[in-house]
Amino acid sequence: MDKHIRSFIRYISLERRYSPRTITSYSNDLHQFEEFLKDYFGVSDIFWNKVEKKIIRYFLISLQENHLSRRSIARKLATLKSFFKYLAREEIIDHNPALSIKMPKFERKLPEYLSTTEIEAILKLPQLDDFENIRDLAILELFYGTGIRLSELINLTMDQLLLDENLIRVRGKGNKDRVVPLGTAAKKILIKYLQIRPQFAAQSVDNVFTLKSGKAMYPMAVQRIVKKYLSQVPNIRQKSPHLLRHTYATHLLNAGASIRVVKDLLGHESLSTTQVYTHISIEHLKDIYNQAHPGASDKSPKT
Known part of the structure; x- marks a missing residue:
């Protein structure tokens, strides 16, 4: 796993105190995105400054083509937004390519509850x-x-x-x-x-x-x-x-x-x-x- 992804996972675990389930979800999402980037650039190491907005869009389109639900795509985009915000704050990247990407709309299911x-x-x-x-x-x-x-x-x-x-x-x-x-x-x-x-x-x-x-x-x-x-x-x-x-x-x-x-x-x-x-x-x-x-x-x- 990329060192910056590992650093981000430590951050949400130790400083943000996210739940183990959320940490696992973020880790899986970022690993999937990392593999996509390796195929896209044809490299084994990712240079995060080279990741542009359009590349993130290509990733989201690939998820759509694999019939992933809108809800799951929205969750993965939320992970990327958090990750790139972290990279920008740590000055690992010059600008945040995920900042202006809008979340896909989906119909929210009403939560169940007991009478x-x-x-x-x-x-x-x-x-x-x-x-x-x-x-x-x-x-x-x-x-x-x-x-x-x-x-x-x-x-x-x-x-x-x-x-x-x-x-x-x-x-x-x-x-x-x-x-x-x-x-x-x-x-x-x-x-x-x-x-x-x-x-x-x-x-x-x-x-x-x-x-x-x-x-x-x-x-x-x-x-x-x-x-x-x-x-x-x-x-x-x-x-x-x-x-x-x-x-x-x-x-x-x-x-x-x-x-x-x-x-x-x-x-x-x-x-x-x-x-x-x-x-x-x-x-x-x-x-x-x-x-x-x-x-x-x-x-x-x-x-």
Whole structure:
């Protein structure tokens, strides 16, 4: 792999603290682009100053010809934009050839979410009879009650719990901190979990959530826990922690929360990222209207 790509991967890993999944995705995208450039220039070493805007366009066209979806192409272009921005900032290149390339448009799929009835049923599933079940419920409640990401939950440490203030301090993407309110239900089970945690957690582990062995939780372990409980819900394709994050955001908007407040709670950099949830909220309002308003049905109200 090219030394500048390796340097960029170290940067997003150590300084930007991107999730392992995102780092792998960026690494794969850049390796694919590197191989394309080697074929294009007929060389084994890349001179990044020679990469022009039109060459990036040729790469995107080649992806299109291989029937890659618009969403995947957009993701790869986003990777290239980040990479070339880094190269320009480090003065490895004189100008950023990806700067003015527009992202391809695609129809955003509305995220799945759970109904209030479904999430209430899920949160009743764990039997609070041992360490793992109590921990599992604390994890589920924290995902739904705060909307944090998987990586944020994994890296949550004891000093980030501000229980006296009903808050948690979350370290999100780009090493940015945000403070998120902690609801009564989430706080109650979290306190119960913290009371038994010292019996299992190794003294050297500062992470809030641990395995029964005492080691810190890792992403796959949390994903398995969440999938175990979400599998009880029929007709849901996505059985991951992100479904609970989607549910958190959707329920807030349906209850009348401002989209800007939800943006800050989720840790989104751009409002456009949060706006996908407004479409779900509008559909929810339509359903309420159709059920409640006399003029919504074909039947005319009696006079």
